[in-house]
Amino acid sequence: MRGAFLPNGRLVTKMLDRMPFSGLEVTSTGAPAVAARGEAQRLAFRVAGTCFNLSSGGDVHLALEPGLAPFAAEPNANGVTIAVAWTDALALPTAAPLFHSGGLWSVFEESGGYRFYFSTPHLGVAPYKAAWFDREFTRGELVLFRPYFDTQLPIYPLEYPLDELLMIHRLACREGVEVHAVGIVDEAGRGHLFLGHSGAGKSTTARLWKAQSNAQILSDDRIILRAREGRIWMYGTPWHGDAGIASSDCAPLSRLYLLEHSHKTELSSVSRGRAAAELLARSFVPHHSPRGLQFTLEFLDRVARETPCFIFRFLPDRSAVEAIRRAVA
Amino acid sequence: MSELSHPEGNPPENGERKPYESPKIVRVSLRPDEAVLGHCKIPGVAGPGNSSCVALFCRTAGS
Numbered sequence: 001m002r003g004a005f006l007p008n009g010r011l012v013t014k015m016l017d018r019m020p021f022s023g024l025e026v027t028s029t030g031a032p033a034v035a036a037r038g039e040a041q042r043l044a045f046r047v048a049g050t051c052f053n054l055s056s057g058g059d060v061h062l063a064l065e066p067g068l069a070p071f072a073a074e075p076n077a078n079g080v081t082i083a084v085a086w087t088d089a090l091a092l093p094t095a096a097p098l099f100h101s102g103g104l105w106s107v108f109e110e111s112g113g114y115r116f117y118f119s120t121p122h123l124g125v126a127p128y129k130a131a132w133f134d135r136e137f138t139r140g141e142l143v144l145f146r147p148y149f150d151t152q153l154p155i156y157p158l159e160y161p162l163d164e165l166l167m168i169h170r171l172a173c174r175e176g177v178e179v180h181a182v183g184i185v186d187e188a189g190r191g192h193l194f195l196g197h198s199g200a201g202k203s204t205t206a207r208l209w210k211a212q213s214n215a216q217i218l219s220d221d222r223i224i225l226r227a228r229e230g231r232i233w234m235y236g237t238p239w240h241g242d243a244g245i246a247s248s249d250c251a252p253l254s255r256l257y258l259l260e261h262s263h264k265t266e267l268s269s270v271s272r273g274r275a276a277a278e279l280l281a282r283s284f285v286p287h288h289s290p291r292g293l294q295f296t297l298e299f300l301d302r303v304a305r306e307t308p309c310f311i312f313r314f315l316p317d318r319s320a321v322e323a324i325r326r327a328v329a
Numbered sequence: 330m331s332e333l334s335h336p337e338g339n340p341p342e343n344g345e346r347k348p349y350e351s352p353k354i355v356r357v358s359l360r361p362d363e364a365v366l367g368h369c370k371i372p373g374v375a376g377p378g379n380s381s382c383v384a385l386f387c388r389t390a391g392s
Binding site for chain 1: 355364
């Protein structure tokens, strides 16, 4: 698919027999059109300053998932562009993957870039979609295996985990790091980052702050760290946790906390080296990419060097919020 | 001197030397299944066409 964004909001496209960058076969639509179909579509959302542009020739009815509504944006040609199409033939390559997640996805080196395949046993052997991206993750093509989809329904083609995979690979191109954390901006504008694996208390922490303060919560599960204006910033993401909190705002990072449940609430400082290691253990990084890993390690070292880090053992009550307030007073 | 020689932070800037502490190996907990975004929390619901949930709008993994 080739296209150009025009001021009137239309994407002029021409469906090709082949996806131009990857050589993958695609098929033109045979599905009946419904209202607003048959016309080129484009959608965009922005997370942590990066704009993701989706386009289709009109046969794929694109939609953003509801959680992305606060992140909806005008398409921006400087962002990541992804062309979406149906395919009626999709199979895993016979070559060895660069990386297999052990679950939904695997990635292969193909056509000068990376192609991700997504499969689940309950659908069958064939992948339900595949997405190719260039090495900088600025341009991609996504095909959906039509037999598995209801073509009458709107589709968010970057559904979990592809949107996050795309983001973490883009971040690893010297842009930043996504971490497993809740980000809270207190009334003074200080950014508090509480890191934890599943079950560590991120959503609980978000709820406690929401109930006991006027603090802003950026996300209760996923935060993106980036360097800007000589310091580290934390950004909200649409990828929320059990508390369902997601904001597109950002704030300068002031402090890091490693969450641990405990019978009493207490803070204790940790070394820079350990802070960097604990950050890495709670980061989402492209494990198959030496270049991406190298950048991530350097970036997290900088975060740990510039930001005080604490182990935060806490009881899930008022004392948890009060202890942080006292520590920064 | 390695970073591990200063377990409680950066070397002092006032010229005082902290007592030597031998390097330590600290075990850090990893969750590979969460780190690689490989699974949904609810088994068997990822991908399209699953009637047991709104899989296309699902956001349950790794939280």
